[in-house]
Amino acid sequence: MTAVLRPLLAAFLVALAVAMSGGFARAVLPDEVLDDPALEERARELSSHLRCLVCQNQSIDDSNAELARDLRVLVRERLVAGDTNEEVIDFVVSRYGEFVLLKPRMNLRNLALWATPLVVIGAGAVFLLTRRRRRAGPGDRLSADEEARLGKILEEADRPG
Amino acid sequence: MVETGHFALVLAFALSLVQFVLPLVGARTGDARLMATAGPVAVTGFAMTAISFAALTVAYMLSDFSVLNVVENSHSQKPMLYKITGTWGNHEGSMLLWVLILTFFGALVASFGRNLPATLRANVLAIQGLIGSAFFLFIIATSNPFVRVSPAPIEGQDLNPILQDVGLAIHPPLLYLGYVGFSVCFSFAIAALIEGRIDAAWARWVRPWTLAAWIFLTGGIAMGSYWAYYELGWGGFWFWDPVENASFMPWLAGTALLHSAIVMERRSALKIWTLLLAIMAFSLSLLGTFLVRSGVLTSVHAFATDPARGVFILMILVFFIGGALMLFAWRAQTLTPGGIFAPISREGALVLNNLFLSTAVTTVLVGTLYPLVLESITGEKISVGEPFFNLTFGPLMVPLLLAVPFGPLLAWKRADLWAASQRLVFAFGGAVLVMLVTYSFVDRASVLAAFGIGLGTWLVLGAITDLATKSGLGSVSPGIALRRFAGLPRSAYGTALAHLGVGLTTLGVVGVMSLQTEHILTMKPGESVPVAGYEIRFEGLQPYRGPNYTEDQGRFLLMDSSGRTLTEIVSAKRFYPARQMPTTEAGIATRGVSQVYVALGDAVDGGGIVVRIWWKPLVTLIWLGCVVMMVGGSLSLLDRRLRIGAPAKRRKRLAAAEATA
Numbered sequence: 137m138t139a140v141l142r143p144l145l146a147a148f149l150v151a152l153a154v155a156m157s158g159g160f161a162r163a164v165l166p167d168e169v170l171d172d173p174a175l176e177e178r179a180r181e182l183s184s185h186l187r188c189l190v191c192q193n194q195s196i197d198d199s200n201a202e203l204a205r206d207l208r209v210l211v212r213e214r215l216v217a218g219d220t221n222e223e224v225i226d227f228v229v230s231r232y233g234e235f236v237l238l239k240p241r242m243n244l245r246n247l248a249l250w251a252t253p254l255v256v257i258g259a260g261a262v263f264l265l266t267r268r269r270r271r272a273g274p275g276d277r278l279s280a281d282e283e284a285r286l287g288k289i290l291e292e293a294d295r296p297g
Numbered sequence: 298m299v300e301t302g303h304f305a306l307v308l309a310f311a312l313s314l315v316q317f318v319l320p321l322v323g324a325r326t327g328d329a330r331l332m333a334t335a336g337p338v339a340v341t342g343f344a345m346t347a348i349s350f351a352a353l354t355v356a357y358m359l360s361d362f363s364v365l366n367v368v369e370n371s372h373s374q375k376p377m378l379y380k381i382t383g384t385w386g387n388h389e390g391s392m393l394l395w396v397l398i399l400t401f402f403g404a405l406v407a408s409f410g411r412n413l414p415a416t417l418r419a420n421v422l423a424i425q426g427l428i429g430s431a432f433f434l435f436i437i438a439t440s441n442p443f444v445r446v447s448p449a450p451i452e453g454q455d456l457n458p459i460l461q462d463v464g465l466a467i468h469p470p471l472l473y474l475g476y477v478g479f480s481v482c483f484s485f486a487i488a489a490l491i492e493g494r495i496d497a498a499w500a501r502w503v504r505p506w507t508l509a510a511w512i513f514l515t516g517g518i519a520m521g522s523y524w525a526y527y528e529l530g531w532g533g534f535w536f537w538d539p540v541e542n543a544s545f546m547p548w549l550a551g552t553a554l555l556h557s558a559i560v561m562e563r564r565s566a567l568k569i570w571t572l573l574l575a576i577m578a579f580s581l582s583l584l585g586t587f588l589v590r591s592g593v594l595t596s597v598h599a600f601a602t603d604p605a606r607g608v609f610i611l612m613i614l615v616f617f618i619g620g621a622l623m624l625f626a627w628r629a630q631t632l633t634p635g636g637i638f639a640p641i642s643r644e645g646a647l648v649l650n651n652l653f654l655s656t657a658v659t660t661v662l663v664g665t666l667y668p669l670v671l672e673s674i675t676g677e678k679i680s681v682g683e684p685f686f687n688l689t690f691g692p693l694m695v696p697l698l699l700a701v702p703f704g705p706l707l708a709w710k711r712a713d714l715w716a717a718s719q720r721l722v723f724a725f726g727g728a729v730l731v732m733l734v735t736y737s738f739v740d741r742a743s744v745l746a747a748f749g750i751g752l753g754t755w756l757v758l759g760a761i762t763d764l765a766t767k768s769g770l771g772s773v774s775p776g777i778a779l780r781r782f783a784g785l786p787r788s789a790y791g792t793a794l795a796h797l798g799v800g801l802t803t804l805g806v807v808g809v810m811s812l813q814t815e816h817i818l819t820m821k822p823g824e825s826v827p828v829a830g831y832e833i834r835f836e837g838l839q840p841y842r843g844p845n846y847t848e849d850q851g852r853f854l855l856m857d858s859s860g861r862t863l864t865e866i867v868s869a870k871r872f873y874p875a876r877q878m879p880t881t882e883a884g885i886a887t888r889g890v891s892q893v894y895v896a897l898g899d900a901v902d903g904g905g906i907v908v909r910i911w912w913k914p915l916v917t918l919i920w921l922g923c924v925v926m927m928v929g930g931s932l933s934l935l936d937r938r939l940r941i942g943a944p945a946k947r948r949k950r951l952a953a954a955e956a957t958a
Contacts, residue, residue, distance in 0.1 A: 239682065249685075
């Protein structure tokens with residue numbers, strides 16, 4: 137089976153099944169669920185941000201693997217012991233490294249990652265604005281072609297509708 | 298038969314080389330006879346590829362286990378549908394499907410492109426030929442599906458059970474039609490760069506291909522999403538997995554291209570940008586192919602790695618993307634800039650659309666590649682998963698979607714934002730009303746959920762406002778408005794429907810992400826549980842025997858609060874002995890646009906079974922919205938101005954469209 141590659145999503149489906157080997161559905165089992173609903177909700181939220189290390193690109197909340205179950209139970213134990221969300225995350229990271237975080241930390245190393253959307257949209261906006269200003273600037277002469285087109289535009293604009 | 302297919306494949310490779318060289322030389326030297334070879338060669342190349350593909354399909358249908366590819370991916374007991382779809386349910390076969398679609402598009406350009414200038418047509422087909430030859434060589438050298446095995450085994454290893462689904466019949470072909478469809482836009486862009494000439498007519502020729510590719514890609518992604526939803530057993534519809542991102546990035550770029558091509562066609566502005574987008578859309582498709590095929594990703598998809606293939610595809614990728622961008626950098630300066638426009642105008646709105654969509658593409662691209670780059674530079678491993686994308690991609694979409702209803706209401710060149718806002722006052726009021734109702738009356742609705750529902754409503758009502766305004770509703774009598782409505786150009790319906798579809802999808806995504814409820818419990822036969830105002834009773838487990846699997850079917854009754862049975866839900870756990878693999882078959886009942894989703898877990902001691910039940914409000918709107926988008930795209934595609942050979946009427950329609958715009 138490993139000799140074969142699958143088309144796109146098909147591959148995704150197969151591999152997930154393999155990763156879940158023997159398991160179905162979402163992984164949280166009834167016996168894991170905490171009695172305190174507020175605490176349980178926090179546990180679910182935390183679990184969905186932690187990666188299952190043996191099955192790829194799945195959170196421990198979704199995974200059925202033994203290790204994911206251990207981690208889920210661990211998260212719940214820490215919560216019951218009174219840890220804050222941050223303390224639980226720090227504890228898990230100290231054990232398994234940052235690879236376990238599905239949401240990478242906002243630090244200098246991940247600057248390029250987190251800053252990309254802002255930088256791109258900012259640069260795009262600046263480019264558009266400055267280009268416009270340059271175009272609208274007084275020193276900007278229109279070419280004969282542009283003059284002709286401008287004439288046409290004005291003519292069209294004059295038309296109603 | 299198998300050898301015929303193999304031979305046809307090699308012939309198709311040779312033809313693709315001919316299709317590259319002769320027309321290119323002809324266009325360069327002005328030799329009409331050389332240029333004229335492009336068409337017939339492209340059509341013949343498609344015929345050869347089709348023969349090759351048919352041969353492989355027949356080998357699958359007959360379970361010819363002397364072919365290694367069939368042995369590895371088929372089984373004599375498999376239902377016929379899955380024998381056929383199994384042809385492309387594996388690497389070699391899917392690559393063959395890829396080139397089949399590529400040559401299909403080449404043949405289409407050859408057949409429908411008769412009104413193109415001769416040199417442009419020759420250059421476009423030559424570039425298609427070059428892409429084809431690279432991939433044919435890849436298949437023949439590293440992924441030949443016709444390799445024989447001797448002695449032939451008596452039985453095959455079966456197709457992976459999860460792929461034994463109608464999804465496999467629809468999803469990959471649609472996705473590839475989209476991916477590969479962008480190759481035509483790419484070839485048009487390269488041809489324009491080679492000729493150093495690009496104008497509004499170019500945009501008009503490219504637009505139908507972009508639209509077609511976009512429609513297919515939309516369908517492919519939606520189908521994949523729904524397939525994952527019902528097959529994987531926990532009702533997720535999008536996972537931000539690198540492979541999904543690989544298909545989503547060309548979609549985003551293609552959507553941007555669709556919009557910028559309108560500006561270029563109508564106002565001959567944004568030429569260079571449109572050209573770049575045409576190159577990027579296909580480059581991202583190639584990148585997707587590389588990411589998936591090479592196994593470079595540390596994702597669930599990377600379970601089968603073959604460095605020879607990976608390096609080969611990387612070379613194809615570098616050659617085409619690098620070559621295209623170099624050509625672009627070299628020639629783009631020679632293109633003349635186009636018409637000017639005020640920031641508040643239809644053009645301005647479309648530029649805004651492009652700004653946000655390009656940022657979204659970049660965000661998804663960086664998020665997908667960042668862990669790979671970081672690991673190869675510093676050796677550190679990090680993960681970039683769903684929470685990252687929700688936090689970055691989500692906020693990018695909000696301003697874009699808020700702006701969508703304004704776009705079609707703005708005039709070209711210079712528009713009145715205030716007038717557009719006045720027209721949208723009903724849509725705005727409706728959206729706010731829905732938002733307040735959601736927040737006040739829907740259980741557990743957060744501010745964010747209410748806002749999201751309001752946003753979706755805003756898009757839907759905005760699209761309706763667009764059509765109403767274009768029909769003149771409110772300014773002329775209803776009768777005239779109705780007649781005007783009927784006489785609107787198809788592209789006007791197309792725009793409105795596509796935007797309405799985006800609104801529906803938004804509603805679905807917000808609904809299921811913020812309002813779904815989940816019940817995890819152990820149930821014994823006869824027990825029932827209340828879910829979202831319904832009662833679900835577990836009737837019991839029954840064994841069932843399928844053609845090549847066995848399963849335990851859990852039967853549930855969906856009842857309303859008064860105990861009346863509405864429907865039966867069957868949720869099953871399947872086992873495929875050939876691969877020793879279990880799968881889950883979720884039980885789904887649709888109520889309106891929402892669904893009840895039931896998945897079975899493991900049996901527990903004492904006769905019970907773990908059951909997971911979700912109430913997924915508005916969930917079907919996610920895919921319904923995509924279908925509406927596709928219908929909108931198809932209407933645009935049928936617009937008279939894009940059809941060939943109707944110049945007189947087209948001009949008249951165009952004038953009418955501009956007058957109403």
